[in-house]
Amino acid sequence: MSVTTIIIAIFATIFLLVGLVYLSQARERARVAKIRKIKLLTERHNRMQRLLHELPPQYLSNALRIMISERSIETISELSSLKDDDKSRQQTAQEQDYLKQLREKNPKFKPVIVTSEAKAKEVRVLLESLSRFIENQNKRKQLDTGSTKKYLAHIGLSICQSKADLFAARAEAANKAGKPRVAIHNYHNAIDAFKTLSQNPQAVKAMSLFKAKIKVLEQEADQQNKKPNKADGSSNGEWDEFLKDDDEWQKKNDYED
Helix, strand or coil: CCHHHHHHHHHHHHHHHHHHHHHHHHHHHHHHHHHHHHHHHHHHHHHHHHHHHCCCHHHCCHHHHHHHHHHHHHHHHHHHHHHCCHHHHHHHHHHHHHHHHHHHHCCCCCCCCCCCHHHHHHHHHHHHHHHHHHHHHHHCCCCCHHHHHHHHHHHHHHHHHHHHHHHHHHHHHHHHCCCHHHHHHHHHHHHHCCHHHCCCHHHHHHHHHHHHHHHHHHHHHHHHHHCCCCCHHHHHHHHHHHHHHHHHHHHCHHHHC
8 A cells, every 4th residue: 555545544534533523513513502492492482371371361462362372383383393292293283272262262361360469570570571572573573563562552551450450459458358548548559550551541441440449438438537436546556557558568669660
């Protein structure tokens, strides 16, 4: 075997080894990229499903629910093509059936009353996440400007509504407990929740309802004041609780902001 042949064989071997290393690295990069994409799509799909099934239904319009469902199906379909498993395909079929029900029957969902601040904050986080998603869809030209404005307006109203609902629930609880002043205080807070949407017809309607309830409670409170008090401590106790409730509300301004 000549020297030239040996040199050629050596270089051929080197090139082959380099090619194998490059191919191995390319496969590894592709594998890592696929894993990352699967994780990204899974997280996106989970967010879509949370919006559809964990967010109290009164905060979504049917049009929004259909749009979210469509994006969820697109995501799970892409995920199914990467994972190629029966579970993903089955889930895709279930979501397609759910979307069909939304489009054809326009179902009405029973409202879920929010009574805790923790749940109210969770609702707000979900709605703000949905708002960012809508904006991103518009930036990517996947949602037209008209629909974007309509959806964002609805979400903005829902965020205010979620805050008002919490105060209204507190007001109703206080009223049932025979504490009209505490109830009035919370209804005022519910009205304040809509202060940024004073021109919105739905917000105006909600504020009018709360004002009417306040008027009734004020009349009841006046009647209570006209009754002789057998024990002044009872009245003072209600005022103390009212002031305590006001102090707690001031400490929780991060919820309002």
